[in-house]
Amino acid sequence: MYFKELRLPSNPLVNFEELLDQKKEYTYSNSDIDRYVNKDLLDILNSIGLRPRFFAWFGFIHQQQGVSTIHSDISYVNNVWQSVPVGINWEVTPGDMTFYWWDTHGDKVIWPDQTKPKRDIFGVHQGSVMNRDSSAYTCLDSFKPKTGVPFLARTDVPHQVIYNTNVDTRVAISLRFDNKDLPTWESAVKKFEPLYL
Numbered sequence: 001m002y003f004k005e006l007r008l009p010s011n012p013l014v015n016f017e018e019l020l021d022q023k024k025e026y027t028y029s030n031s032d033i034d035r036y037v038n039k040d041l042l043d044i045l046n047s048i049g050l051r052p053r054f055f056a057w058f059g060f061i062h063q064q065q066g067v068s069t070i071h072s073d074i075s076y077v078n079n080v081w082q083s084v085p086v087g088i089n090w091e092v093t094p095g096d097m098t099f100y101w102w103d104t105h106g107d108k109v110i111w112p113d114q115t116k117p118k119r120d121i122f123g124v125h126q127g128s129v130m131n132r133d134s135s136a137y138t139c140l141d142s143f144k145p146k147t148g149v150p151f152l153a154r155t156d157v158p159h160q161v162i163y164n165t166n167v168d169t170r171v172a173i174s175l176r177f178d179n180k181d182l183p184t185w186e187s188a189v190k191k192f193e194p195l196y197l
Helices: 016-022 039-047 185-191
Strands: 003-005 027-030 052-058 071-077 080-083 086-091 097-103 122-126 138-143 151-154 159-163 172-177
Touching: 016 027, 071 159, 151 185
Parallel strands: none
Antiparallel strands: 003 151, 027 052, 052 172, 071 080, 071 122, 086 151, 086 172, 097 138, 097 159
16 A cells, blocks of 8 residues: 545645745745644644654646656755655646556665755656656556545655646645654554544
8 A cells, every 4th residue: 555545634735825935946935834734634633642853845836747746755854865755745736647666686876966955855766857648657556536535645655647638737635744753654554544535
């Protein structure tokens, strides 16, 4: 299992217009949880002993990327890259999107350039930094998210998002957590069990 739909609010954010003014890159992260994350959502997460460390926003208004690179997620914490095993994801805008997880058969692993600025969310790429070609890989699982229905997504194995629609906007939000709270995918699966759809 690489995903699980969750019983959580359909809209994870507040003060959305303010965030629009700040977003300059395809992948944007923000750790001001109390200002931007829905309070009802924070209360539910608190009831199972969790608080997000940051959220990531993927996509732009009026600009979208059809196929993401193949990557696993990492975060720069305390001067070291750490694996990010899980996120809670929302597709905020409608579109025909499929989330894929790949067995890359030991393909070359590309870590971020250490001379570039560090970010809360980044990727370890497979084959090459811009690799979008999965033809040599084996699909482990795939999932078509529903707009506004959050899902737990495994992000510590190579994965990719592919859009099969010509919509000109993609907005996806992902909550991320401290590794001491959710150190593995298996720990997340157990922690979120009361919230499964």
